[in-house]
Amino acid sequence: MDSRNQRILDCIIEQYIDTAEPIGSRAISKQLDLSLSAATIRNVMADLTEMGLLCQPHTSAGRIPTDLAYRYYVQKTVALLAQQPQKVDPQEASYTDEFARRYQRLEDVLQDAADELTASTHCTGLALGPRPSTSKLKRVELIGISQTQVLVVLVTQAGLVKNRIISFRECPNQEDLNKIAQILVDHFVGLGIGEIQESLLETLAAEAQELSAHAIRIGKKALELDATGEVFISGSANLCQYPEFSDHLNLQKVYQRIEDKGQLYQMMDELTQTEGLHIQIGDENQKFGLQSCSVLASTYGSHDNLLGSIGVIGPTRINYPRVIQAINRSSRKLSWAVGHFLSPDR
Amino acid sequence: MDSRNQRILDCIIEQYIDTAEPIGSRAISKQLDLSLSAATIRNVMADLTEMGLLCQPHTSAGRIPTDLAYRYYVQKTVALLAQQPQKVDPQEASYTDEFARRYQRLEDVLQDAADELTASTHCTGLALGPRPSTSKLKRVELIGISQTQVLVVLVTQAGLVKNRIISFRECPNQEDLNKIAQILVDHFVGLGIGEIQESLLETLAAEAQELSAHAIRIGKKALELDATGEVFISGSANLCQYPEFSDHLNLQKVYQRIEDKGQLYQMMDELTQTEGLHIQIGDENQKFGLQSCSVLASTYGSHDNLLGSIGVIGPTRINYPRVIQAINRSSRKLSWAVGHFLSPDR
DNA sequence: TTTTAGCACTCATCAAGGAAGAGTGCTAAT
DNA sequence: ATTAGCACTCTTCCTTGATGAGTGCTAAAA
Numbered sequence: 001m002d003s004r005n006q007r008i009l010d011c012i013i014e015q016y017i018d019t020a021e022p023i024g025s026r027a028i029s030k031q032l033d034l035s036l037s038a039a040t041i042r043n044v045m046a047d048l049t050e051m052g053l054l055c056q057p058h059t060s061a062g063r064i065p066t067d068l069a070y071r072y073y074v075q076k077t078v079a080l081l082a083q084q085p086q087k088v089d090p091q092e093a094s095y096t097d098e099f100a101r102r103y104q105r106l107e108d109v110l111q112d113a114a115d116e117l118t119a120s121t122h123c124t125g126l127a128l129g130p131r132p133s134t135s136k137l138k139r140v141e142l143i144g145i146s147q148t149q150v151l152v153v154l155v156t157q158a159g160l161v162k163n164r165i166i167s168f169r170e171c172p173n174q175e176d177l178n179k180i181a182q183i184l185v186d187h188f189v190g191l192g193i194g195e196i197q198e199s200l201l202e203t204l205a206a207e208a209q210e211l212s213a214h215a216i217r218i219g220k221k222a223l224e225l226d227a228t229g230e231v232f233i234s235g236s237a238n239l240c241q242y243p244e245f246s247d248h249l250n251l252q253k254v255y256q257r258i259e260d261k262g263q264l265y266q267m268m269d270e271l272t273q274t275e276g277l278h279i280q281i282g283d284e285n286q287k288f289g290l291q292s293c294s295v296l297a298s299t300y301g302s303h304d305n306l307l308g309s310i311g312v313i314g315p316t317r318i319n320y321p322r323v324i325q326a327i328n329r330s331s332r333k334l335s336w337a338v339g340h341f342l343s344p345d346r
Numbered sequence: 347m348d349s350r351n352q353r354i355l356d357c358i359i360e361q362y363i364d365t366a367e368p369i370g371s372r373a374i375s376k377q378l379d380l381s382l383s384a385a386t387i388r389n390v391m392a393d394l395t396e397m398g399l400l401c402q403p404h405t406s407a408g409r410i411p412t413d414l415a416y417r418y419y420v421q422k423t424v425a426l427l428a429q430q431p432q433k434v435d436p437q438e439a440s441y442t443d444e445f446a447r448r449y450q451r452l453e454d455v456l457q458d459a460a461d462e463l464t465a466s467t468h469c470t471g472l473a474l475g476p477r478p479s480t481s482k483l484k485r486v487e488l489i490g491i492s493q494t495q496v497l498v499v500l501v502t503q504a505g506l507v508k509n510r511i512i513s514f515r516e517c518p519n520q521e522d523l524n525k526i527a528q529i530l531v532d533h534f535v536g537l538g539i540g541e542i543q544e545s546l547l548e549t550l551a552a553e554a555q556e557l558s559a560h561a562i563r564i565g566k567k568a569l570e571l572d573a574t575g576e577v578f579i580s581g582s583a584n585l586c587q588y589p590e591f592s593d594h595l596n597l598q599k600v601y602q603r604i605e606d607k608g609q610l611y612q613m614m615d616e617l618t619q620t621e622g623l624h625i626q627i628g629d630e631n632q633k634f635g636l637q638s639c640s641v642l643a644s645t646y647g648s649h650d651n652l653l654g655s656i657g658v659i660g661p662t663r664i665n666y667p668r669v670i671q672a673i674n675r676s677s678r679k680l681s682w683a684v685g686h687f688l689s690p691d692r
Numbered sequence: 693t694t695t696t697a698g699c700a701c702t703c704a705t706c707a708a709g710g711a712a713g714a715g716t717g718c719t720a721a722t
Numbered sequence: 723a724t725t726a727g728c729a730c731t732c733t734t735c736c737t738t739g740a741t742g743a744g745t746g747c748t749a750a751a752a
Contacts, residue, residue, distance in 0.1 A: 060732040163507045237601035255583035406703040406744050
């Protein structure tokens with residue numbers, strides 16, 4: 001595909017992203033400063049259609065981009081942005097102040113990240129809490145709160161605090177609980193909770209002779225984790241305004257998917273197995289029932305410790321350049337936050 | 347208004363709740379076994395319209411109920427249900443089993459309550475966590491997690507666990523933290539956290555001479571609470587399917603309101619200041635931007651300790667009898683749960 | 693006095709038709 | 723390779739007229 005065709009395709013895509021209306025050859029001919037007649041554009045469009053990059057809602061309508069075209073466009077956009085000198089975020093210097101002023105809890109930071117994504121993309125912003133399985137343990141507390149219940153408080157190095165109540169027929173006294181907690185911390189601090197679980201039983205059994213089998217069971221139960229972490233959503237109401245969701249059944253389907261936090265977490269988790277930006281367009285989301293959407297997601301955390309992910313859900317004609325930049329910016333900021341602000345001992 | 351008019355009005359309301367279409371005089375005449383002609387019905391309808399109970403979308407359409415009519419209908423329904431012998435929920439005996447099997451945390455119970463409301467009403471179900479201000483303190487733990495940060499864990503008698511990280515320029519050692527926590531528990535256990543805050547400073551200052559002013563500040567900060575509690579939502583996607591929300595701007599507005607958890611909490615909180623069922627219809631929700639909706643809400647908890655609330659949001663032509671019963675059922679179940687299952691020491 | 697039948701009237705809905713306009717594909721000329 | 727021209731296709735919009743649901747009013751019946 002030569003560069004002229006590319007320019008025409010780009011123009012159609014960008015126009016369509018803007019207007020959501022099929023684009024005709026005359027409009028392109030005028031818009032583009034290639035001084036080509038509409039007829040020539042038509043020939044090119046026919047070629048692009050044959051290549052599966054454009055399609056027509058009906059015979060005498062203009063063209064609209066296919067998922068494939070968006071895929072091409074995204075590739076191009078990403079390449080372009082990578083080339084650009086990565087200008088350091090000028091606000092970065094003020095991060096410390098901002099965070100100190102506004103945030104105490106990781107949860108707030110995440111909700112705010114989602115809100116920021118929403119504000120700058122007019123779509124639905126997502127921010128996922130750290131993956132439970134790879135979160136690194138920092139602190140364990142076991143607190144007996146009744147005859148049969150123990151409150152488990154786990155603090156991870158990213159600053160996430162998880163608590164859960166576990167029940168037993170009979171639970172040890174506080175002293176023993178403290179002992180168990182201490183052993184857990186001594187052995188496992190700094191390790192991923194997923195790893196811990198694998199080797200937990202042996203370690204405990206081998207090294208903690210002083211404890212009863214009962215206590216070991218408690219320790220094991222304390223480190224069981226929810227399969228999914230938390231999901232923070234923002235701006236789901238924005239989806240209503242897009243004409244592609246004017247079909248109510250379609251809209252309802254999308255909302256059903258967004259509402260199921262577990263599924264949403266799983267989707268984002270699968271999407272962001274490796275560092276950096278990941279984009280799924282239209283039909284590529286079939287598995288998650290979001291065929292009419294595009295999902296853009298990226299990770300946050302340091303290179304060797306990918307904590308969680310953030311993302312944006314919108315129509316397939318989402319403004320990719322803008323969203324990609326917004327996500328990258330948020331990802332950097334979040335990574336900074338968990339690296340500097342919320343780190344164990346700053 | 348005589349009983350014949352009432353029967354006709356009821357019929358129109360129920361029909362309209364079912365179909366969402368304006369109801370004509372002929373339809374009523376057929377439906378109702380009063381063997382009245384359509385003309386008579388028309389006269390009655392004209393009266394009801396004059397009374398502000400019915401209105402017409404346009405001159406030659408059937409009638410639809412006004413908010414006022416729903417208000418009348420709700421009053422009647424509530425009275426009727428109150429008369430009925432309150433049959434004890436036959437499932438109540440199996441609550442213990444169910445809860446033991448499925449729930450550990452109050453959060454799960456609440457989410458499930460919201461889900462149940464959604465399932466039985468096809469609307470949007472809400473369940474609010476206990477009001478922070480009236481939640482009764484059961485346990486306080488202060489855990490130093492870095493040079494400058496203290497993790498506060500509050501356990502309330504309803505089984506809710508709250509944690510927050512607070513920062514200081516310099517924080518005391520763990521021993522002192524334990525001491526502070528102990529003092530807090532000794533003085534305030536069983537009291538509402540709202541009350542505590544009022545008398546906190548004096549009590550601490552007066553009784554805890556041994557502690558430094560710094561420690562007192564920590565104690566005070568530890569018991570600061572978020573203004574709003576948690577909100578659990580279920581089935582918001584259901585709203586898409588109602589023809590009254592086919593206007594996208596309207597739908598978007600509703601979703602915006604539902605998305606703002608803080609505002610939602612405040613609304614429900616205001617609505618459920620007293621025990622029992624509260625219903626707001628249409629325009630009565632203007633303050634919260636939900637003019638096109640009805641909100642039904644009830645409290646849970648015991649008579650002298652109203653913990654939180656649950657509710658349902660739907661269109662004004664929501665199926666009131668069904669929803670009222672569902673809410674009452676869920677309210678009883680939740681109250682049972684926080685009373686029996688999650689109580690301090692069962 | 694209440695109820696009903698009858699009738700004129702209003703208005704939404706639907707189908708059919710026609711004009712306008714946007715856009716295409718093809719062909720022949722440049 | 724590009725372009726102008728032209729026929730053709732569809733959608734969109736407007737009009738028209740028919741249909742039908744529903745009303746309000748009036749006068750007669752109960």
